[in-house]
Amino acid sequence: xxxxxxxxxxxxxxxxxxxxxxxxxxxxxxxxxxxxxxxxxxxxxxxxxxxxxxxxxxxxxxxxxxxxxxxxxxxxxxxxxxxxxxxxxxxxxxxxxxxxxxxxxxxxxxxxxxxxxxxxxxxxxxxxxxxxxxxxxxxxxxxxxxxxxxxxxxxxxxxxxxxxxxxxxxxxxxxxxxxxxxxxxxxxxxxxxxxxxxxxxxxxxxxxxxxxxxxxxxxxxxxxxxxxxxxxxxxxxxxxxxxxxxxxxxxxxxxxxxxxxxxxxxxxxxxxxxxxxxxxxxxxxxxxxxxxxxxxxxxxxxxxxxxxxxxxxxxxxxxxxxxxxxxxxxxxxxxxxxxxxxxxxxxxxxxxxxxxxxxxxxxxxxxxxxxxxxxxxxxxxxxxxxxxxxxxxxxxxxxxxxxxxxxxxxxxxxxxxxxxxxxxxxxxxxxxxxxxxxxxxxxxxxxxxxxxxxxxxxxxxxxxxxxxxxxxxxxxxxxxxxxxxxxxxxxxxxxxxxxxxxxxxxxxxxxxxxxxxxxxxxxxxxxxxxxxxxxxxxxxxxxxxxxxxxxxxxxxxxxxxxxxxxxxxxxxxxxxxxxxxxxxxxxxxxxxxxxxxxxxxxxxxxxxxxxxxxxxxxxxxxxxxxx
Amino acid sequence: xxxxxxxxxxxxxxxxxxxxxxxxxxxxxxxxxxxxxxxxxxxxxxxxxxxxxxxxxxxxxxxxxxxxxxxx
Numbered sequence: 001x002x003x004x005x006x007x008x009x010x011x012x013x014x015x016x017x018x019x020x021x022x023x024x025x026x027x028x029x030x031x032x033x034x035x036x037x038x039x040x041x042x043x044x045x046x047x048x049x050x051x052x053x054x055x056x057x058x059x060x061x062x063x064x065x066x067x068x069x070x071x072x073x074x075x076x077x078x079x080x081x082x083x084x085x086x087x088x089x090x091x092x093x094x095x096x097x098x099x100x101x102x103x104x105x106x107x108x109x110x111x112x113x114x115x116x117x118x119x120x121x122x123x124x125x126x127x128x129x130x131x132x133x134x135x136x137x138x139x140x141x142x143x144x145x146x147x148x149x150x151x152x153x154x155x156x157x158x159x160x161x162x163x164x165x166x167x168x169x170x171x172x173x174x175x176x177x178x179x180x181x182x183x184x185x186x187x188x189x190x191x192x193x194x195x196x197x198x199x200x201x202x203x204x205x206x207x208x209x210x211x212x213x214x215x216x217x218x219x220x221x222x223x224x225x226x227x228x229x230x231x232x233x234x235x236x237x238x239x240x241x242x243x244x245x246x247x248x249x250x251x252x253x254x255x256x257x258x259x260x261x262x263x264x265x266x267x268x269x270x271x272x273x274x275x276x277x278x279x280x281x282x283x284x285x286x287x288x289x290x291x292x293x294x295x296x297x298x299x300x301x302x303x304x305x306x307x308x309x310x311x312x313x314x315x316x317x318x319x320x321x322x323x324x325x326x327x328x329x330x331x332x333x334x335x336x337x338x339x340x341x342x343x344x345x346x347x348x349x350x351x352x353x354x355x356x357x358x359x360x361x362x363x364x365x366x367x368x369x370x371x372x373x374x375x376x377x378x379x380x381x382x383x384x385x386x387x388x389x390x391x392x393x394x395x396x397x398x399x400x401x402x403x404x405x406x407x408x409x410x411x412x413x414x415x416x417x418x419x420x421x422x423x424x425x426x427x428x429x430x431x432x433x434x435x436x437x438x439x440x441x442x443x444x445x446x447x448x449x450x451x452x453x454x455x456x457x458x459x460x461x462x463x464x465x466x467x468x469x470x471x472x473x474x475x476x477x478x479x480x481x482x483x484x485x486x487x488x489x490x491x492x493x494x495x496x497x498x499x500x501x502x503x504x505x506x507x508x509x510x511x512x513x514x515x516x517x518x519x520x521x522x523x524x525x526x527x528x529x530x531x532x533x534x535x536x537x538x539x540x541x542x543x544x545x546x547x548x549x550x551x552x553x554x555x556x557x558x559x560x561x562x563x564x565x566x567x568x569x570x571x572x573x574x575x576x577x578x579x580x581x582x583x584x585x586x587x588x589x590x591x592x593x594x595x596x597x598x599x600x601x602x603x604x605x606x607x608x609x610x611x612x613x614x615x616x617x618x619x620x621x622x623x624x625x626x627x
Numbered sequence: 628x629x630x631x632x633x634x635x636x637x638x639x640x641x642x643x644x645x646x647x648x649x650x651x652x653x654x655x656x657x658x659x660x661x662x663x664x665x666x667x668x669x670x671x672x673x674x675x676x677x678x679x680x681x682x683x684x685x686x687x688x689x690x691x692x693x694x695x696x697x698x699x
Contacts, residue, residue, distance in 0.1 A: 053693045060690035066640065067692070101637065108663060219631075222659045222668050232643045239640075286639040287662075294663035 004102065011098045015091060018046035022087050039083035047074065047090035064239040066281045073277035077598060080271055085598040089278055096606035100287055103613045107291065107620070111298030117170045117189035117210045119154030123147065136205040147197040153188045156208045157199035164195030171209065172553040173304030189213060212544050216308055223309030227573050231289045234581075235282040242588065246276035249592060268594065275591040278601040279584055284609035288576040288616045296569035296619035304552040305562045312548040315531045316566035320511035321503060322461050322559070325496070325525070326468035326475065328518035329535055330482060331443040332554070335364050337372035338424060339440035350437055354429050356382050357395045357402045365425060366393075368441055388412075392427075403430045410435070423477040442474075449482045452556035459563050465503070467496045467525075496525045504530070516559060519543025533559065561622070569619045576612045583608045628671045632681070633698045634688070635665065641692045648687050654680040667697060 004012070021042035030038050044051075050067045057065030070093055077086040121133040123146040131146055136154040139145065144160070147153055153166070163181035168174055168190045177193055180186060186199060189210035205211060250273035254264040293310035300307050307313055324330050342350040355373035358366035359382050370377065384396040391412060392405015403413055404427060410417040415430045417438065424442030428435070453464055464484040468475045468491065475489035488499055503513050515522075515529035523546040526532030534547035535554060544550055551558045587604045590596040596604075636642045642662035649658035649667065654675035659668045669684075671677055681699045688697050 056693045062691065065692060066638070097638075104663070108665075219668070224659060232646065235640055235643055236647065282640055283638065286643060290639065290662050 005105070008098060008102055008105070011094060014046050015094055015098065018042040018087065018091055021045070022084065022091065026084060036078075036083060039078075039087055043074070043078075043083075043087045043090055046087070046094050047071075050090065050093070064243060066239075066283070069239075069243065069277045069280050073274045073598075076270065076274040076277075080267060080274075082271070082598065089598055089602045092602040092606045093278075096283070096609050099606075099610055100283065100613060103617065104287065104291060107295055107298070107617060110620075111294065111301070117152060118214055119152045119188065119210060122154040123151075139201060139205060141201060141204055143201050145199050145201060147192045147199060149192055149194050149196070151192055152210070153186050153190050153192060153197075153199070154208075154210070155199075155201045155205050156188050156203040157186055157201040159184050159186060159197055160200050161198035162196050164197050165193045167191045167193050168553075171213070171304070173302060174553060213306065216306055216544065216550070219308070223311040225293065225310040225314040227289050227314065227570075227577070228293070228310060231282075231285050231577070235286050238282045239280050242276055242280040245588070245592075246273040246280070249273040249276060271598075272591055272594055275596065275598050275601045276588060278598055279587050279591070279605050281605065284580045284584075284605070284612045285577065287609070288580065288612035289573055291613060292569055292572045292576065292616040292619045295617055296565050299620040299622070300562060300565045303558065303561060303565075304555075305558055305565070306550040306552060307562070307565075308548050308550075312531050313566045313569055315512050316514065316549065316563060317570040318510060318512045319461060319514045319531065319563065321463040321465065321507065321513045322456060323465040323467060323500060323503065323513065323515045323529070324484065325515075325517035325522050326466055326470060326478060327443060328520060329516055330449055330466060330478060331445050333443060333518065335368040335425070335441050336444055337368050337439060338442050339422070340437070341418075341420075341439070342437035343418075343435060345436060350429060350439075353397060353402055353431065353436070354404050354427070354439065356397045357393055357404045357429075360385055361387070361393060365427065365441055369427070369439065397431075400431050401433070404428070421473075423474050445478055445481050446554065446556050449556045452559055453483050455557070455560040456563065459560055459567065461563075465499075467491055467499055469493075493521055493524070496522055497528050500525055500528050504528075517543075517547075519547060533562070535559075564622055565619075568622060572615055572619050576615055579615075580608050580612050628673075628677065630669050630671065630677055632667050632669065633665060634660065634667050635694065635696045635698070636660075636662065636692075637694055638692065641695055644691050645688055645695065648691070649684060652680065652684055652687070655684070 025038055051071050053067030054065065054071035057068040062068065070090070074086040074089050077089065119136055122136040122139055123131045124134045124143065125146060126132045139155065145155065145157065159180060159182050161182065163179070165177040165179050166186065167177050170191070171187060171189045185202070188208040250270050253269045254266045258264040293313060296313055297307045297310065327333050340347040340350055351373055355370050355377045358369050359377035359379050381398050382395055386394045388394065388405065388409060391409035392403065394401065394403045403409060406426065407417060407428065410428050410430065413430065413433065415433060415435050417428045417435050420426065422440055424440045427439045427441060429438065430436060456464065463486060465486040465488070466475070466479050466484045467488050470489055472489050475487050479487040491499065500513065500515060507513060512530040514531045514533055515525050516533045516535055517526050519526060519534040519542045523542040526534060526546040531549060532547040533549045533551060534543035535551045549562060583604055587596060587601055591601060634645070636645060639662050642660045645667065646658060646660040649655055649660070649669065654672050656670040656672050658670065671680060681697070685697045685699060688695050
């Protein structure tokens, strides 16, 4: 009750009063002139706004206005002396409208709350250290803002002071808080749970994550699905069709009857025609389709999957082949030290020497070695550093010449090195011209990737592909680990577009191809595929712009999850379309032959709508979600 | 030029009607109504100004059903 607005509460009271009066009148069963007068009380209480609406409809020349049609149907029934039916039709029509507006309003609110990441203000420090609430729009790049516990982070930035737990649930669907401290980068839209944070903004408000996501959500309505277009067309034809049929039903049979049998039976046929008008509103259908999409997009959004429009959900549900990019999508895109193979010295000694030599380098491979070393290398032990592009580094460590690099460097320095068939990048180390061993560094496959691909297969995806610019051996190794059926390697970025186009040419018409990438260098491929899914690409502008579906964190299980949302949504939509149209047309036929009266007709009409709306709302949630 | 306006429309079918009217409206290239978010997305033709088109569209919208409106 609390969630209703004033208008809804008013309607509910009118419905209640009117139904009590109707029941009383049905029991008392008054006779004569009083009968009409008494029945008019509940009729007007529940239906006066419909009558006013009908009046406006006539003024504005809207012949197929639903208020107008309902008014004709009920006033006609009153003329025929069917007072109770007139009241009942009005009553149930209002009840249906009430239910619809309540259900829609509620799901609208639920989903808006879900995506409520719009920051209203940003705290900036004033001249005397006091906090001033400023409009985030007006802050310059690099502005210092303060975020108090409980506040939304308004603009993307870097922490310069303080530490806190933050909740990224609105962005990623992950409900566990994350601890952050000085130096960490924060995305806007997360909520600061505890602790005071001072942030230096790294983006303008308009370019920040929260603003981008909101833009995306707001514009999600533009790409309408085939089903929505169908329903819109259907609705345009349905009401006029039913109205003209009603007119024909009221006129033609009585005319034939009059001339053939001398008996027009006008009352019976008019009653049947009025019953038609009761079923003339296409509301159940028209509401249930966008509501299902809205619920599914909202449900997916809550799980950290942003869908840019209902048409993409439709396409996703038909996907038969999924193509994955390797680096950054299948793998984490982060290098990690996998193995240390020393000769003569210990692993930790080798690691220390290497980390020292790499101390000043910011190459991803060097960083992975320093990370494995676990502490900051003592820079005072390193001198005369020489960086040899494409090969490695030669440096003086504790007055020894240390060479760290690839096989080319070893060849250049004429040092004999060992080779291995293991996959990944090899880093060889030599000290004073003597080979010390090598390290194996590779990019990890994301955890869950194999499970995600397995689940996709059970969801009806026939083929999975992996595209990569990497060498054959590395590509095949990863492909085997995750279980994709096809793999293409040593591709240039344009080559990936070409591969997608080849696949799209080969597939059947009603099958679709999805491409999963990180959006960093594969934006054209994301755009070219039937449906482009960007993963873990929240930070990348290109990913959000070119993808149709954005997975906000980097959990591969979200891909099958998105597919399940899409499939469930489409199933519900087809159920609703078939069910509503089926029931409506059966009742039209029954009404034409006089098998149903107005009571049944209004029950059927409202009943179909209620069932369709309740069915639509199921799209919001998935059963036994694993992710 | 693309613009988004807030609308107030109670019934889904009226939203459809508004979309059909707006799509064919003078000065409008394309339009989409999102009933659930209560918004209309309008892509205006190049030579027109939304300020000229919108009051007219608003009039047409108000005629669809009592209570329908576009917030300009």
